[in-house]
Amino acid sequence: xxxxxxxxxxxVLLFFFVSVVVISWSLLPHGYAQKFAKVFVPTPxxxxxxxKEAEADLSKGELKIRIYGKPNSNTFPLYQEILRRDYGIHLxxxxxxxxxxxIEENTRGYNEIAEREIENRFxxxxxxxxxxxxxxxxxxxxxxxxxxxxx
Numbered sequence: 793x794x795x796x797x798x799x800x801x802x803x804v805l806l807f808f809f810v811s812v813v814v815i816s817w818s819l820l821p822h823g824y825a826q827k828f829a830k831v832f833v834p835t836p837x838x839x840x841x842x843x844k845e846a847e848a849d850l851s852k853g854e855l856k857i858r859i860y861g862k863p864n865s866n867t868f869p870l871y872q873e874i875l876r877r878d879y880g881i882h883l884x885x886x887x888x889x890x891x892x893x894x895i896e897e898n899t900r901g902y903n904e905i906a907e908r909e910i911e912n913r914f915x916x917x918x919x920x921x922x923x924x925x926x927x928x929x930x931x932x933x934x935x936x937x938x939x940x941x942x943x
Contacts, residue, residue, distance in 0.1 A: 837897075838893075838894040838895075838897035838898040839900060839901040840901060841898055842858075842899060842901025842902035842903075842905075843901040843902065843904065843905050845901075845902055846902040846903070846904075846905035846906045847905055849906070855879070855881045855882065855909070856881065856883070856884045856902075856906060857875075857881060857883055857884070857907065857910075858885075858898075858899040858902045858903055859883050859886070859899075860885065860888070860891050860895060860896075860899060861889070862889060866930040866934065867923070867926050868926075870926035870930055871883075871923050874925060874926055875922055879910075879914055879922070881910060886898070907919065
């Protein structure tokens with residue numbers, strides 16, 4: 793009888809702990825659940841996956857650069873417009889502030905392939921040149937708006 797009570801108690805405690813874990817898991821925000829899931833579920837090499845995705849996009853004739861993080865509010869729209877209009881390059885935002893290691897690695901792999909192709913087509917350092925052009929245009933617009941504000 794004593795073994796039976798111990799066995800039943802163990803099952804009840806185990807059920808209780810599993811219930812607490814399941815309920816806690818369901819209450820986590822989406823990003824945290826993903827981070828914890830990576831501990832239990834192995835993911836493919838994000839860097840290699842990013843390279844494959846870039847090669848697939850290039851084979852379809854799509855030129856893209858993947859970005860994440862908060863952009864410079866003044867320069868970024870000009871940079872994006874110049875790339876799209878003059879070079880047919882699209883900036884693809886993959887994340888804003890919450891960036892996982894997987895996103896970083898996938899983006900690094902993707903951009904490594906994409907930037908190599910972009911530089912082959914338009915010249916070495918083209919992305920930096922366009923960004924500097926956008927910065928210059930942004931500064932010029934700021935000077936003009938400040939000048940007009942003084943009148």
